[in-house]
Amino acid sequence: MAQRTATGTRARRTGATIEDVAAAAGVSNATVSRAIRGLPRVAQPTRTRILEIAKTLGYTPSASATGLATGRTRSIGVVTSSLRHPAYSAALEGAEKALHQREYSLILLHHPHLPTSPQPHTNLNMLRRRVDALLILGARTLGQNQIEQFIRDGIPCIVIRMHNEQDDGIQIQAAVTAICHLVQLGHADLVLFQDGATTGFQLRLKARGLEHCANALNAAGIRPREIRVETRSAAIRNSRKAFSRLWAETGPKPTAIVCASDEIALGVLLEAGHIGITIPKDLSIVGMDGQNLSEALGLTSVSHQPARRANAGIHRLLDALEGDHGITYAGESSPELVIRQSTAPRKQERA
Amino acid sequence: MAQRTATGTRARRTGATIEDVAAAAGVSNATVSRAIRGLPRVAQPTRTRILEIAKTLGYTPSASATGLATGRTRSIGVVTSSLRHPAYSAALEGAEKALHQREYSLILLHHPHLPTSPQPHTNLNMLRRRVDALLILGARTLGQNQIEQFIRDGIPCIVIRMHNEQDDGIQIQAAVTAICHLVQLGHADLVLFQDGATTGFQLRLKARGLEHCANALNAAGIRPREIRVETRSAAIRNSRKAFSRLWAETGPKPTAIVCASDEIALGVLLEAGHIGITIPKDLSIVGMDGQNLSEALGLTSVSHQPARRANAGIHRLLDALEGDHGITYAGESSPELVIRQSTAPRKQERA
DNA sequence: CTGAAAGCGCTAACAA
DNA sequence: TTGTTAGCGCTTTCAG
Numbered sequence: 001m002a003q004r005t006a007t008g009t010r011a012r013r014t015g016a017t018i019e020d021v022a023a024a025a026g027v028s029n030a031t032v033s034r035a036i037r038g039l040p041r042v043a044q045p046t047r048t049r050i051l052e053i054a055k056t057l058g059y060t061p062s063a064s065a066t067g068l069a070t071g072r073t074r075s076i077g078v079v080t081s082s083l084r085h086p087a088y089s090a091a092l093e094g095a096e097k098a099l100h101q102r103e104y105s106l107i108l109l110h111h112p113h114l115p116t117s118p119q120p121h122t123n124l125n126m127l128r129r130r131v132d133a134l135l136i137l138g139a140r141t142l143g144q145n146q147i148e149q150f151i152r153d154g155i156p157c158i159v160i161r162m163h164n165e166q167d168d169g170i171q172i173q174a175a176v177t178a179i180c181h182l183v184q185l186g187h188a189d190l191v192l193f194q195d196g197a198t199t200g201f202q203l204r205l206k207a208r209g210l211e212h213c214a215n216a217l218n219a220a221g222i223r224p225r226e227i228r229v230e231t232r233s234a235a236i237r238n239s240r241k242a243f244s245r246l247w248a249e250t251g252p253k254p255t256a257i258v259c260a261s262d263e264i265a266l267g268v269l270l271e272a273g274h275i276g277i278t279i280p281k282d283l284s285i286v287g288m289d290g291q292n293l294s295e296a297l298g299l300t301s302v303s304h305q306p307a308r309r310a311n312a313g314i315h316r317l318l319d320a321l322e323g324d325h326g327i328t329y330a331g332e333s334s335p336e337l338v339i340r341q342s343t344a345p346r347k348q349e350r351a
Numbered sequence: 352m353a354q355r356t357a358t359g360t361r362a363r364r365t366g367a368t369i370e371d372v373a374a375a376a377g378v379s380n381a382t383v384s385r386a387i388r389g390l391p392r393v394a395q396p397t398r399t400r401i402l403e404i405a406k407t408l409g410y411t412p413s414a415s416a417t418g419l420a421t422g423r424t425r426s427i428g429v430v431t432s433s434l435r436h437p438a439y440s441a442a443l444e445g446a447e448k449a450l451h452q453r454e455y456s457l458i459l460l461h462h463p464h465l466p467t468s469p470q471p472h473t474n475l476n477m478l479r480r481r482v483d484a485l486l487i488l489g490a491r492t493l494g495q496n497q498i499e500q501f502i503r504d505g506i507p508c509i510v511i512r513m514h515n516e517q518d519d520g521i522q523i524q525a526a527v528t529a530i531c532h533l534v535q536l537g538h539a540d541l542v543l544f545q546d547g548a549t550t551g552f553q554l555r556l557k558a559r560g561l562e563h564c565a566n567a568l569n570a571a572g573i574r575p576r577e578i579r580v581e582t583r584s585a586a587i588r589n590s591r592k593a594f595s596r597l598w599a600e601t602g603p604k605p606t607a608i609v610c611a612s613d614e615i616a617l618g619v620l621l622e623a624g625h626i627g628i629t630i631p632k633d634l635s636i637v638g639m640d641g642q643n644l645s646e647a648l649g650l651t652s653v654s655h656q657p658a659r660r661a662n663a664g665i666h667r668l669l670d671a672l673e674g675d676h677g678i679t680y681a682g683e684s685s686p687e688l689v690i691r692q693s694t695a696p697r698k699q700e701r702a
Numbered sequence: 703c704t705g706a707a708a709g710c711g712c713t714a715a716c717a718a
Numbered sequence: 719t720t721g722t723t724a725g726c727g728c729t730t731t732c733a734g
Contacts, residue, residue, distance in 0.1 A: 029705095034703095041703060043703055065415075066727080068416050069709085069727080070729065083443055084437070084444065100474060105481060236647045274624045274625070368710095368711055381713080381721060384712065415711075420714085421712085
């Protein structure tokens with residue numbers, strides 16, 4: 001029997017220990033340990049008996065003890081700069097699923113990055129001896145130095161870039177995907193409703209080494225107009241206004257619009273409904289990274305698949321951890337187009 | 352010096368231990384332990400020196416070792432049935448904040464409840480010896496038996512009810528709040544856009560012991576009409592249709608609408624815009640539990656404040672844990688009305 | 703195939 | 719004020 005009377009008052013009611021199981025089964029705790037974890041050197045009948053007794057006693061190994069003995073906590077930290085943004089939630093869900101499946105636990109840390117003041121590594125320290133590895137949601141969530149610090153401490157890190165960040169390596173791909181879809185539908189007069197922060201589309205194409213893409217568009221005579229929507233506050237309202245203004249302009253109306261976010265798309269949708277424009281007959285709209293909203297609205301959109309990417313990230317992390325090799329850098333999965341009801345071929349009536 | 356060469360191959364690079372600090376400071380590890388944790392029986396100069404050395408060495412206590420020694424993991428499990436729903440995200444955020452502030456870590460578990468098949472306590476077991484307590488998001492997330500099981504094991508649990516559940520104890524309060532607001536604005540012809548699952552409003556009032564409320568409404572000649580919107584799929588679209596149908600009816604139009612969810616409100620808003628109804632001049636709309644969306648839309652709404660409630664729940668849990676007393680059952684904070692731009696006094700033109 | 707024993711890093715009496 | 723010591727519950731050699 002385990003001598004449950006700790007050294008004083010620190011007795012805390014705790015479940016059965018490995019010793020209880022060992023005693024009940026008439027074997028040593030070493031054998032129980034092997035049996036429970038499915039390790040080889042245990043006779044089949046012994047194993048069966050032990051497992052049964054363990055179940056009867058409701059035995060669950062103590063994470064702390066295992067952790068102390070093995071040096072691994074079997075838990076992974078997930079650091080995110082947002083819990084409200086749907087894309088981050090999706091990523092979190094993807095990570096949770098992978099972790100749960102592989103029987104790791106997920107330690108969540110919300111670490112919003114205030115643009116001002118390079119806040120010190122606040123309670124990131126808390127993670128140091130608590131997790132085996134780190135999944136970081138958002139490229140700007142942790143500083144490069146902090147990440148290197150962790151890695152130096154033997155904690156592997158993977159960063160999942162999110163689309164709403166300055167670093168638009170993903171966003172630009174998504175825009176290209178959306179445009180391709182529209183061009184295939186015959187649209188030529190496109191306008192891009194961009195997030196206020198981003199720089200010119202054509203410029204970004206080139207910066208990303210996608211000149212061929214820019215050239216192709218030019219060759220086809222397609223030169224998307226760009227409109228900046230201030231999204232810091234009241235994205236929806238600003239988007240409505242921008243669309244209203246656009247539509248009031250003289251000259252030919254665009255036949256398709258690509259929106260840099262769900263909010264922007266919603267604003268366009270609302271105003272279009274108000275003006276009496278029928279979607280997608282009169283106008284095609286593509287949203288971006290549509291989570292719940294664009295599905296509910298029937299909005300065609302291109303998704304960055306945060307859930308899938310975070311999921312894959314966790315698997316890479318755990319593979320590295322368990323295989324004792326470095327992290328493998330699988331190619332990021334590219335944005336995926338989900339076609340719903342807001343896009344249609346261009347009207348050919350008076351072509 | 353800590354003898355870092357473990358019993359064989361299990362050497363895993365790990366940071367400085369308490370012994371390293373003790374050796375460097377020329378004291379025993381017991382003293383270091385006291386110094387670091389701010390316990391009393393340490394001389395001030397010694398403490399200062401130790402702290403400094405600890406910092407230099409980058410010492411962080413091992414959670415496993417502390418856990419094993421104290422019997423408490425200093426981490427709390429948060430079980431949620433949804434990571435996508437904004438209200439759950441908000442609750443998660445609230446919980447995370449409280450936990451972080453009190454230097455606990457949050458172990459996240461996603462446990463969607465499939466209505467079918469009473470799934471066994473899957474990997475809930477994983478939590479058993481990993482957390483000191485449990486915060487459960489959603490009344491239907493865990494079975495009563497599972498919760499009792501945990502409590503029997505010495506793991507305190509608190510359940511945070513969420514508004515989108517059958518148990519509408521909160522939802523009904525919210526509806527009452529919304530109606531009061533509208534009545535004060537002079538509205539008398541209200542309609543409730545309800546979630547498909549819920550039962551009659553008046554009935555629920557009575558079931559909740561709110562007869563006086565029902566009576567007051569009757570006395571004032573206010574008898575809200577109720578419309579069920581199927582929200583299982585395409586809530587927004589269904590809500591649009593329902594509103595469109597309502598408006599096409601002959602007879603007097605309602606002057607205000609209470610919506611049981613954001614999606615429903617959005618549907619109404621979209622269709623109202625389409626028909627050419629001006630909000631709030633022609634029609635007042637109140638949403639529910641508006642997270643990001645209703646703010647962006649300028650929708651007046653009543654919030655269940657999941658973040659605040661989860662936050663408070665965590666604090667109660669930790670107080671109980673640290674004070675070694677039971678959980679105190681503070682009254683749930685009631686729904687809060689947030690007035691934005693979608694409600695206005697009833698037009699008095701032809702009264 | 704099984705057991706004995708030595709830790710993992712920290713805490714908390716108790717003694718000094 | 720500080721040190722000594724005995725664990726916390728589990729893993730993992732190394733011997734049987």
